[in-house]
Structure formats: C-alpha cells, structure tokens
Amino acid sequence: MSTAAGRPRDPEVDRRIADAAVDLFGRTGWAGFSMDAVARAAGVGKASIYLRHPSKERLLADALTHRLADVADVDTGTLRGDLVLLTRQLLDIYRGESGRAVLRLIVEAPSIPDVGSRWESLRESQVLAARAMVRRGIGRGEIPAETSVTMLLDTLCGGVLMHVWSAPEHLQARMAADVESYAAELVDFLVGAVRRDI
Template sequence: MTAAEASTGPAPGRPRDREIDRRILAAATRLFGRVGWSGFTFEAVAREAGVGKPSLYLRWQTKEQLLSAALAAGIADIRDIDTGELRGDLRELGRQLSVLRLGPERRAVERMGLEAREIPGVAERWDHLRESQVHAARAMVHRAIDRGELPARTSVTLFLDTFIGAITMHATSTPERLKPEVAAKIDTYVEDLIGFLLGALTAQS
C-alpha cells in the first residue's frame, strides 16, 4: 500500500461507514453531472451528501481522487457478454449503452465526455470506460463473423459506428423531460435497430 492509499483509508479503530461512503459517492456523481468540474468542491459534495467535510477528508485527499472514486463506483464498464448469438449480444450491448446514456448517471457521463480530459486522474477512468466499450463491442461482431452470422467482408468499424452511434444519438438528442419515456421503450428501439442493421446486411449479401 502506498502512502497516498494509506492516507485515504479509515482512521485506526474507526471502521468506515459504508452507508456514508455510498452517500458521498452518489452525491459526488450527481453534483458533477449537474455543475461540472468548476463547481465540484468538497464543500459542495458534503452539502449534497448531507455530511460534514471531515467525512470527505478522512477518505480522500483531493477532489480529483473523490471524483475518480465516485465515477468508478457509479458508472460501470461495458462488459463483453456472450449469449451465443449476435442478436442476443447486441441486445446486451444496447442495454449497457442505454444505461450509460439514459440511466440515473447520464449527466455525469455527458460531463465526462466534455471535461474528463481536463481533470487529472479522471481522464484515465474515462479512457478505460471507452476502451471497455470498444473491446466488448468488437469482440461481439468478430464472434458473429466467425459463426457465419455476418458476412466475412463485414466492416466491424462501420457496423459498430452505426449501432453505437444510433443509440448514442437517440439518447443524447432526446429532451431531458422525455428521457424517462425513451428509457422505458429503449429495448424496443434496440430490437428495431438490430433488425434494421441485420436486414440491411442480408439485403447486400
């Protein structure tokens, strides 16, 4: 354990309260999504979480460490789920992307896309998230090609640009007041999108 890691742990003899941890991290994610990095301070997070600032300083030395921990706890990586067939894989990928873009942490995800590069330690978290998305998605398409579900000449990049880009645009272009309604119907949208893409490829083969 490094000195920095040791300094962010609980004080000797005082076990960390996991409920306070959860409240602080959830509040930090909400606050960042609402006000961005310029308004992200220990004082503001403490007020949002309903705790004293000492509770934050006992756990994190800097606001960069706090935000990085909050995003790691609140924004999941994209996982490669192998259902055994392309449609199932794409459904799972679509659901994961939809959670990012339409779920409760969507504002933080949007802020990350705009500001992560300017925040030390957080840019790495954003890069990891993006890489997990790319790796999982490409693995799904390559498996489909190997199984013969997609033509060997299929452009993996174009296929995924269309699929991921459509979901991202569908979510981000929706007015905030309509996002809950869109989120409730996202499975139908993803299913229609899958049918459209696979139908277009079949028509070309």
C-alpha cells in the first residue's frame, strides 16, 4: 500500500504507531488519548499518524485491529479440549500485552465512535466461537442436551475476566506461568458441574 505521493509505507512505523496507541489507551483511557501523545510514544511526527489515520478514533480502532486477534473456533474433537483452548485464547486477550486496553474497552468502547464497532466485532467472534464449541459438545453427547449454552459460557468468560482483573500486581508473573493449569482446572470444574449420567 502506498501513500498519496507514491512512497511505500514503512511497516515498522505502522507497528510502532499501533503499539503506542494501544499501550497509551491501556494506561490513560480515552480521556488521555491524543494524536500528540501517540506520536511522542511512537517516536514519529504527528504528520505520519495523520497520513495513516484521519482521526484519533480511527487511529485507535485501526491499532486495535492490528493488535487484537479474533477468537478462533478450533475443533479439537472434544468439548473439554475446545473449552480449554477458548480459555487460553481469552486469557491471552485479557492478560497479554494489550490486556489493559481490553479491560478499558469493556467500559469505554460503546462511547467511542469506530472503536465501539471494532470491539463489538471482537466480542462477536468470541460469542460465535464459544457457542459453536458448546453446541458441538452437546451434539457429541458430552454434556446434556438441555445445558444452557449461555449460562455455561457466561460462567467461563466471567471466570476468566475476574481471574485476570482481580490478580494483584505481585502475582502477575505467577498467573502467566499457570495459564495452562488454570484453563484446564476452570474447564474441568464447569464441565463437571453440568455433566450427569446420560
């Protein structure tokens, strides 16, 4: 992709701008977000940002698209495997380098034009992937047919969010090291709670 003058865009500058935008939003929220602050953090001129993004709303929305991956619906062959993978994906989103920005988005995105639609797209990917996983599990007879898909997923996603949100700073490194075991324990607890002899 080229600029209007025909010069190719520098992908390294694109990455620095996106990283700076998401990190700044994570630290300051929308109230502290500005083109000037992003330019300073990225080490680029403000003109470089305006060449790529016409407004600060579009800047943040584009940066989020660059940094936040949609949740993938991967069929591992078992409900447990699918839900463990989903839990790990959610932990990566909420706990990763962009985690602070994601937590702010939960509260602020609906009031920010362009950004709200990007956040809704990410949330929709989570919902569609998660519901497909549970429905496959019901179809395979791994959990009862009358299991509430919504209640199971509300509990799973809420558990992940609270696990990340409530962890004190001094336990962050330990939480990062325990991602695999936490994902397995949470899923085993939930699936065990809804299973019965069928």
